[in-house]
Amino acid sequence: MCAGTSMAAPHIAGIRLAVVPFDPDNPLDNPIPTDGTVTGDQDTDPDRIAVLPTDLSVFISGSSFVTNGQTGHWDASVSGGESPFSIVWLRNVYQPPLWQQVDTGSSYSQIVTQSFELKVRVTDNSGTTVTSRVFSVSTN
Numbered sequence: 001m002c003a004g005t006s007m008a009a010p011h012i013a014g015i016r017l018a019v020v021p022f023d024p025d026n027p028l029d030n031p032i033p034t035d036g037t038v039t040g041d042q043d044t045d046p047d048r049i050a051v052l053p054t055d056l057s058v059f060i061s062g063s064s065f066v067t068n069g070q071t072g073h074w075d076a077s078v079s080g081g082e083s084p085f086s087i088v089w090l091r092n093v094y095q096p097p098l099w100q101q102v103d104t105g106s107s108y109s110q111i112v113t114q115s116f117e118l119k120v121r122v123t124d125n126s127g128t129t130v131t132s133r134v135f136s137v138s139t140n
Helices: 006-019
Strands: 034-037 046-048 057-062 071-079 086-092 097-106 107-111 116-123 127-131 136-139
Touching: 046 127, 057 116, 057 127, 071 116, 071 136, 097 107
Parallel strands: none
Antiparallel strands: 034 046, 057 071, 071 107, 086 097, 086 116, 116 127, 116 136
């Protein structure tokens, strides 16, 4: 009988490959979604079951170039999943790469003084979490 890690490893590897985008430098940006727990577990401590993500997705729209000193505005468009949604904006200023939470909600604005990257992490009502592709913003 196959059980434990010998069966879990290929299962998780397949799910990890299906979760797009995946940033190997920030693996927690796309945690593997779970749905329910294993029944009849011998240690009586429920183990979560990994599943392919739902059709939940998020995209960023807005200006990819903002004149230095001007305010940029970006919106997160969420589709699929189960509302309500938790939306978190993350910002990276390149050197060194450091993603920091900068806001929550469906939109984000800031006065732009340097180039940076944005991404959005969304969690739906079922607990599924996805992260958008990186959105680059440049300035002069």
